[in-house]
Amino acid sequence: MTSDRSAVVQTRDLRKEYGSTVAVDDVSLEIYDGEIFALLGPNGAGKTTAVELIQGLREPTSGEVTLFGQDLQNHLRALKDRLGVVPQSFHTFERLTVRENVALIGDLHSASSDVCEVLAELDLTEWAGERFGSLSGGYKRRTGIAMALVSEPDILFLDEPTAGLDPAARRATWEHIEGLPELGTTVVLTTHYMDEVEYLADRVALLVDGHVEAVDSVPALVDAYAGEVTVVVHLAGGEPEAELESTLESRAQAVHRREGALVGVFDDRQRAQEAYSALQDIGTHSIDLVSPGMEDVFLELAGASLAPGGELR
Numbered sequence: 001m002t003s004d005r006s007a008v009v010q011t012r013d014l015r016k017e018y019g020s021t022v023a024v025d026d027v028s029l030e031i032y033d034g035e036i037f038a039l040l041g042p043n044g045a046g047k048t049t050a051v052e053l054i055q056g057l058r059e060p061t062s063g064e065v066t067l068f069g070q071d072l073q074n075h076l077r078a079l080k081d082r083l084g085v086v087p088q089s090f091h092t093f094e095r096l097t098v099r100e101n102v103a104l105i106g107d108l109h110s111a112s113s114d115v116c117e118v119l120a121e122l123d124l125t126e127w128a129g130e131r132f133g134s135l136s137g138g139y140k141r142r143t144g145i146a147m148a149l150v151s152e153p154d155i156l157f158l159d160e161p162t163a164g165l166d167p168a169a170r171r172a173t174w175e176h177i178e179g180l181p182e183l184g185t186t187v188v189l190t191t192h193y194m195d196e197v198e199y200l201a202d203r204v205a206l207l208v209d210g211h212v213e214a215v216d217s218v219p220a221l222v223d224a225y226a227g228e229v230t231v232v233v234h235l236a237g238g239e240p241e242a243e244l245e246s247t248l249e250s251r252a253q254a255v256h257r258r259e260g261a262l263v264g265v266f267d268d269r270q271r272a273q274e275a276y277s278a279l280q281d282i283g284t285h286s287i288d289l290v291s292p293g294m295e296d297v298f299l300e301l302a303g304a305s306l307a308p309g310g311e312l313r
């Protein structure tokens, strides 16, 4: 979807070694103007190091970073001014209010947005007079985003933006991040949450052991790597089992039985949907249509597994 857009970040054979550890292994990628780009990978995959190289916070062992068409090393000062960063463990002045913290950053930058506008964009107006130290984790994170946005960055880097937040705060944070490209900000986020990528990212780079396994949109990655759709008919006893089985068999590529269930395997979602409807017409029983997602992509490409919270490990 983004190939006709200009690249605001380009890395070429970017590499970072720490002694014998290769944290970032010849990474070449492009991030386009106005997209939400995610770097997804398990702990230690090299996400933070890659992003720190792009931000000019670390020197690469080899390779190049170009931002807005300019070489980062030769234009470090000017290019850094165009970046906003919200680190994972974000802290600021606990005793200052939300407004004071945001205004402080605004004062440091010449091209700064109106503080009230930024607070309104992040639904923080009501909280503007609260001390930062008294806020919940979600509001602290949101204040961090406001503090980064007030300097009008062209690219905003968010490191694990919802780690440690409860589900409602995560959802609210996603909704605010989702709106940032409309305000003219390209977003680069690092995460190890599948659902975050599925909700937010226009494109995602899968990082494993320092190298990029694949880069594309979530639907394209799922199509390419995640395999089949399955329809699962749970059998509690008393169902017209033979009819259910033949209905599945007439549409599925394969049908197999597993404990208490019939499982039809499809390589086409449309046919799976047709089978699902036909099975529903037969009567009342429990049927699941199971579509693959990013989790399956990662299992296929990296053999990674998920923690109960949907987090890669």
Ligand SMILES: Nc1ncnc2c1ncn2[C@@H]1O[C@H](COP(=O)(O)OP(=O)(O)OP(=O)(O)O)[C@@H](O)[C@H]1O
Binding pocket: 018, 021, 022, 023, 041, 042, 043, 044, 045, 046, 047, 048, 049, 050, 192
């Ligand atoms: N300053 C450092 N010195 C030595 N090794 C480092 C340093 N920073 C990172 N590493 C190593 O480089 C590799 C990549 O680490 P990095 O923090 O970039 O991964 P990550 O994907 O961001 O992980 P996490 O999700 O846990 O933050 C790891 O093996 C890590 O131990």
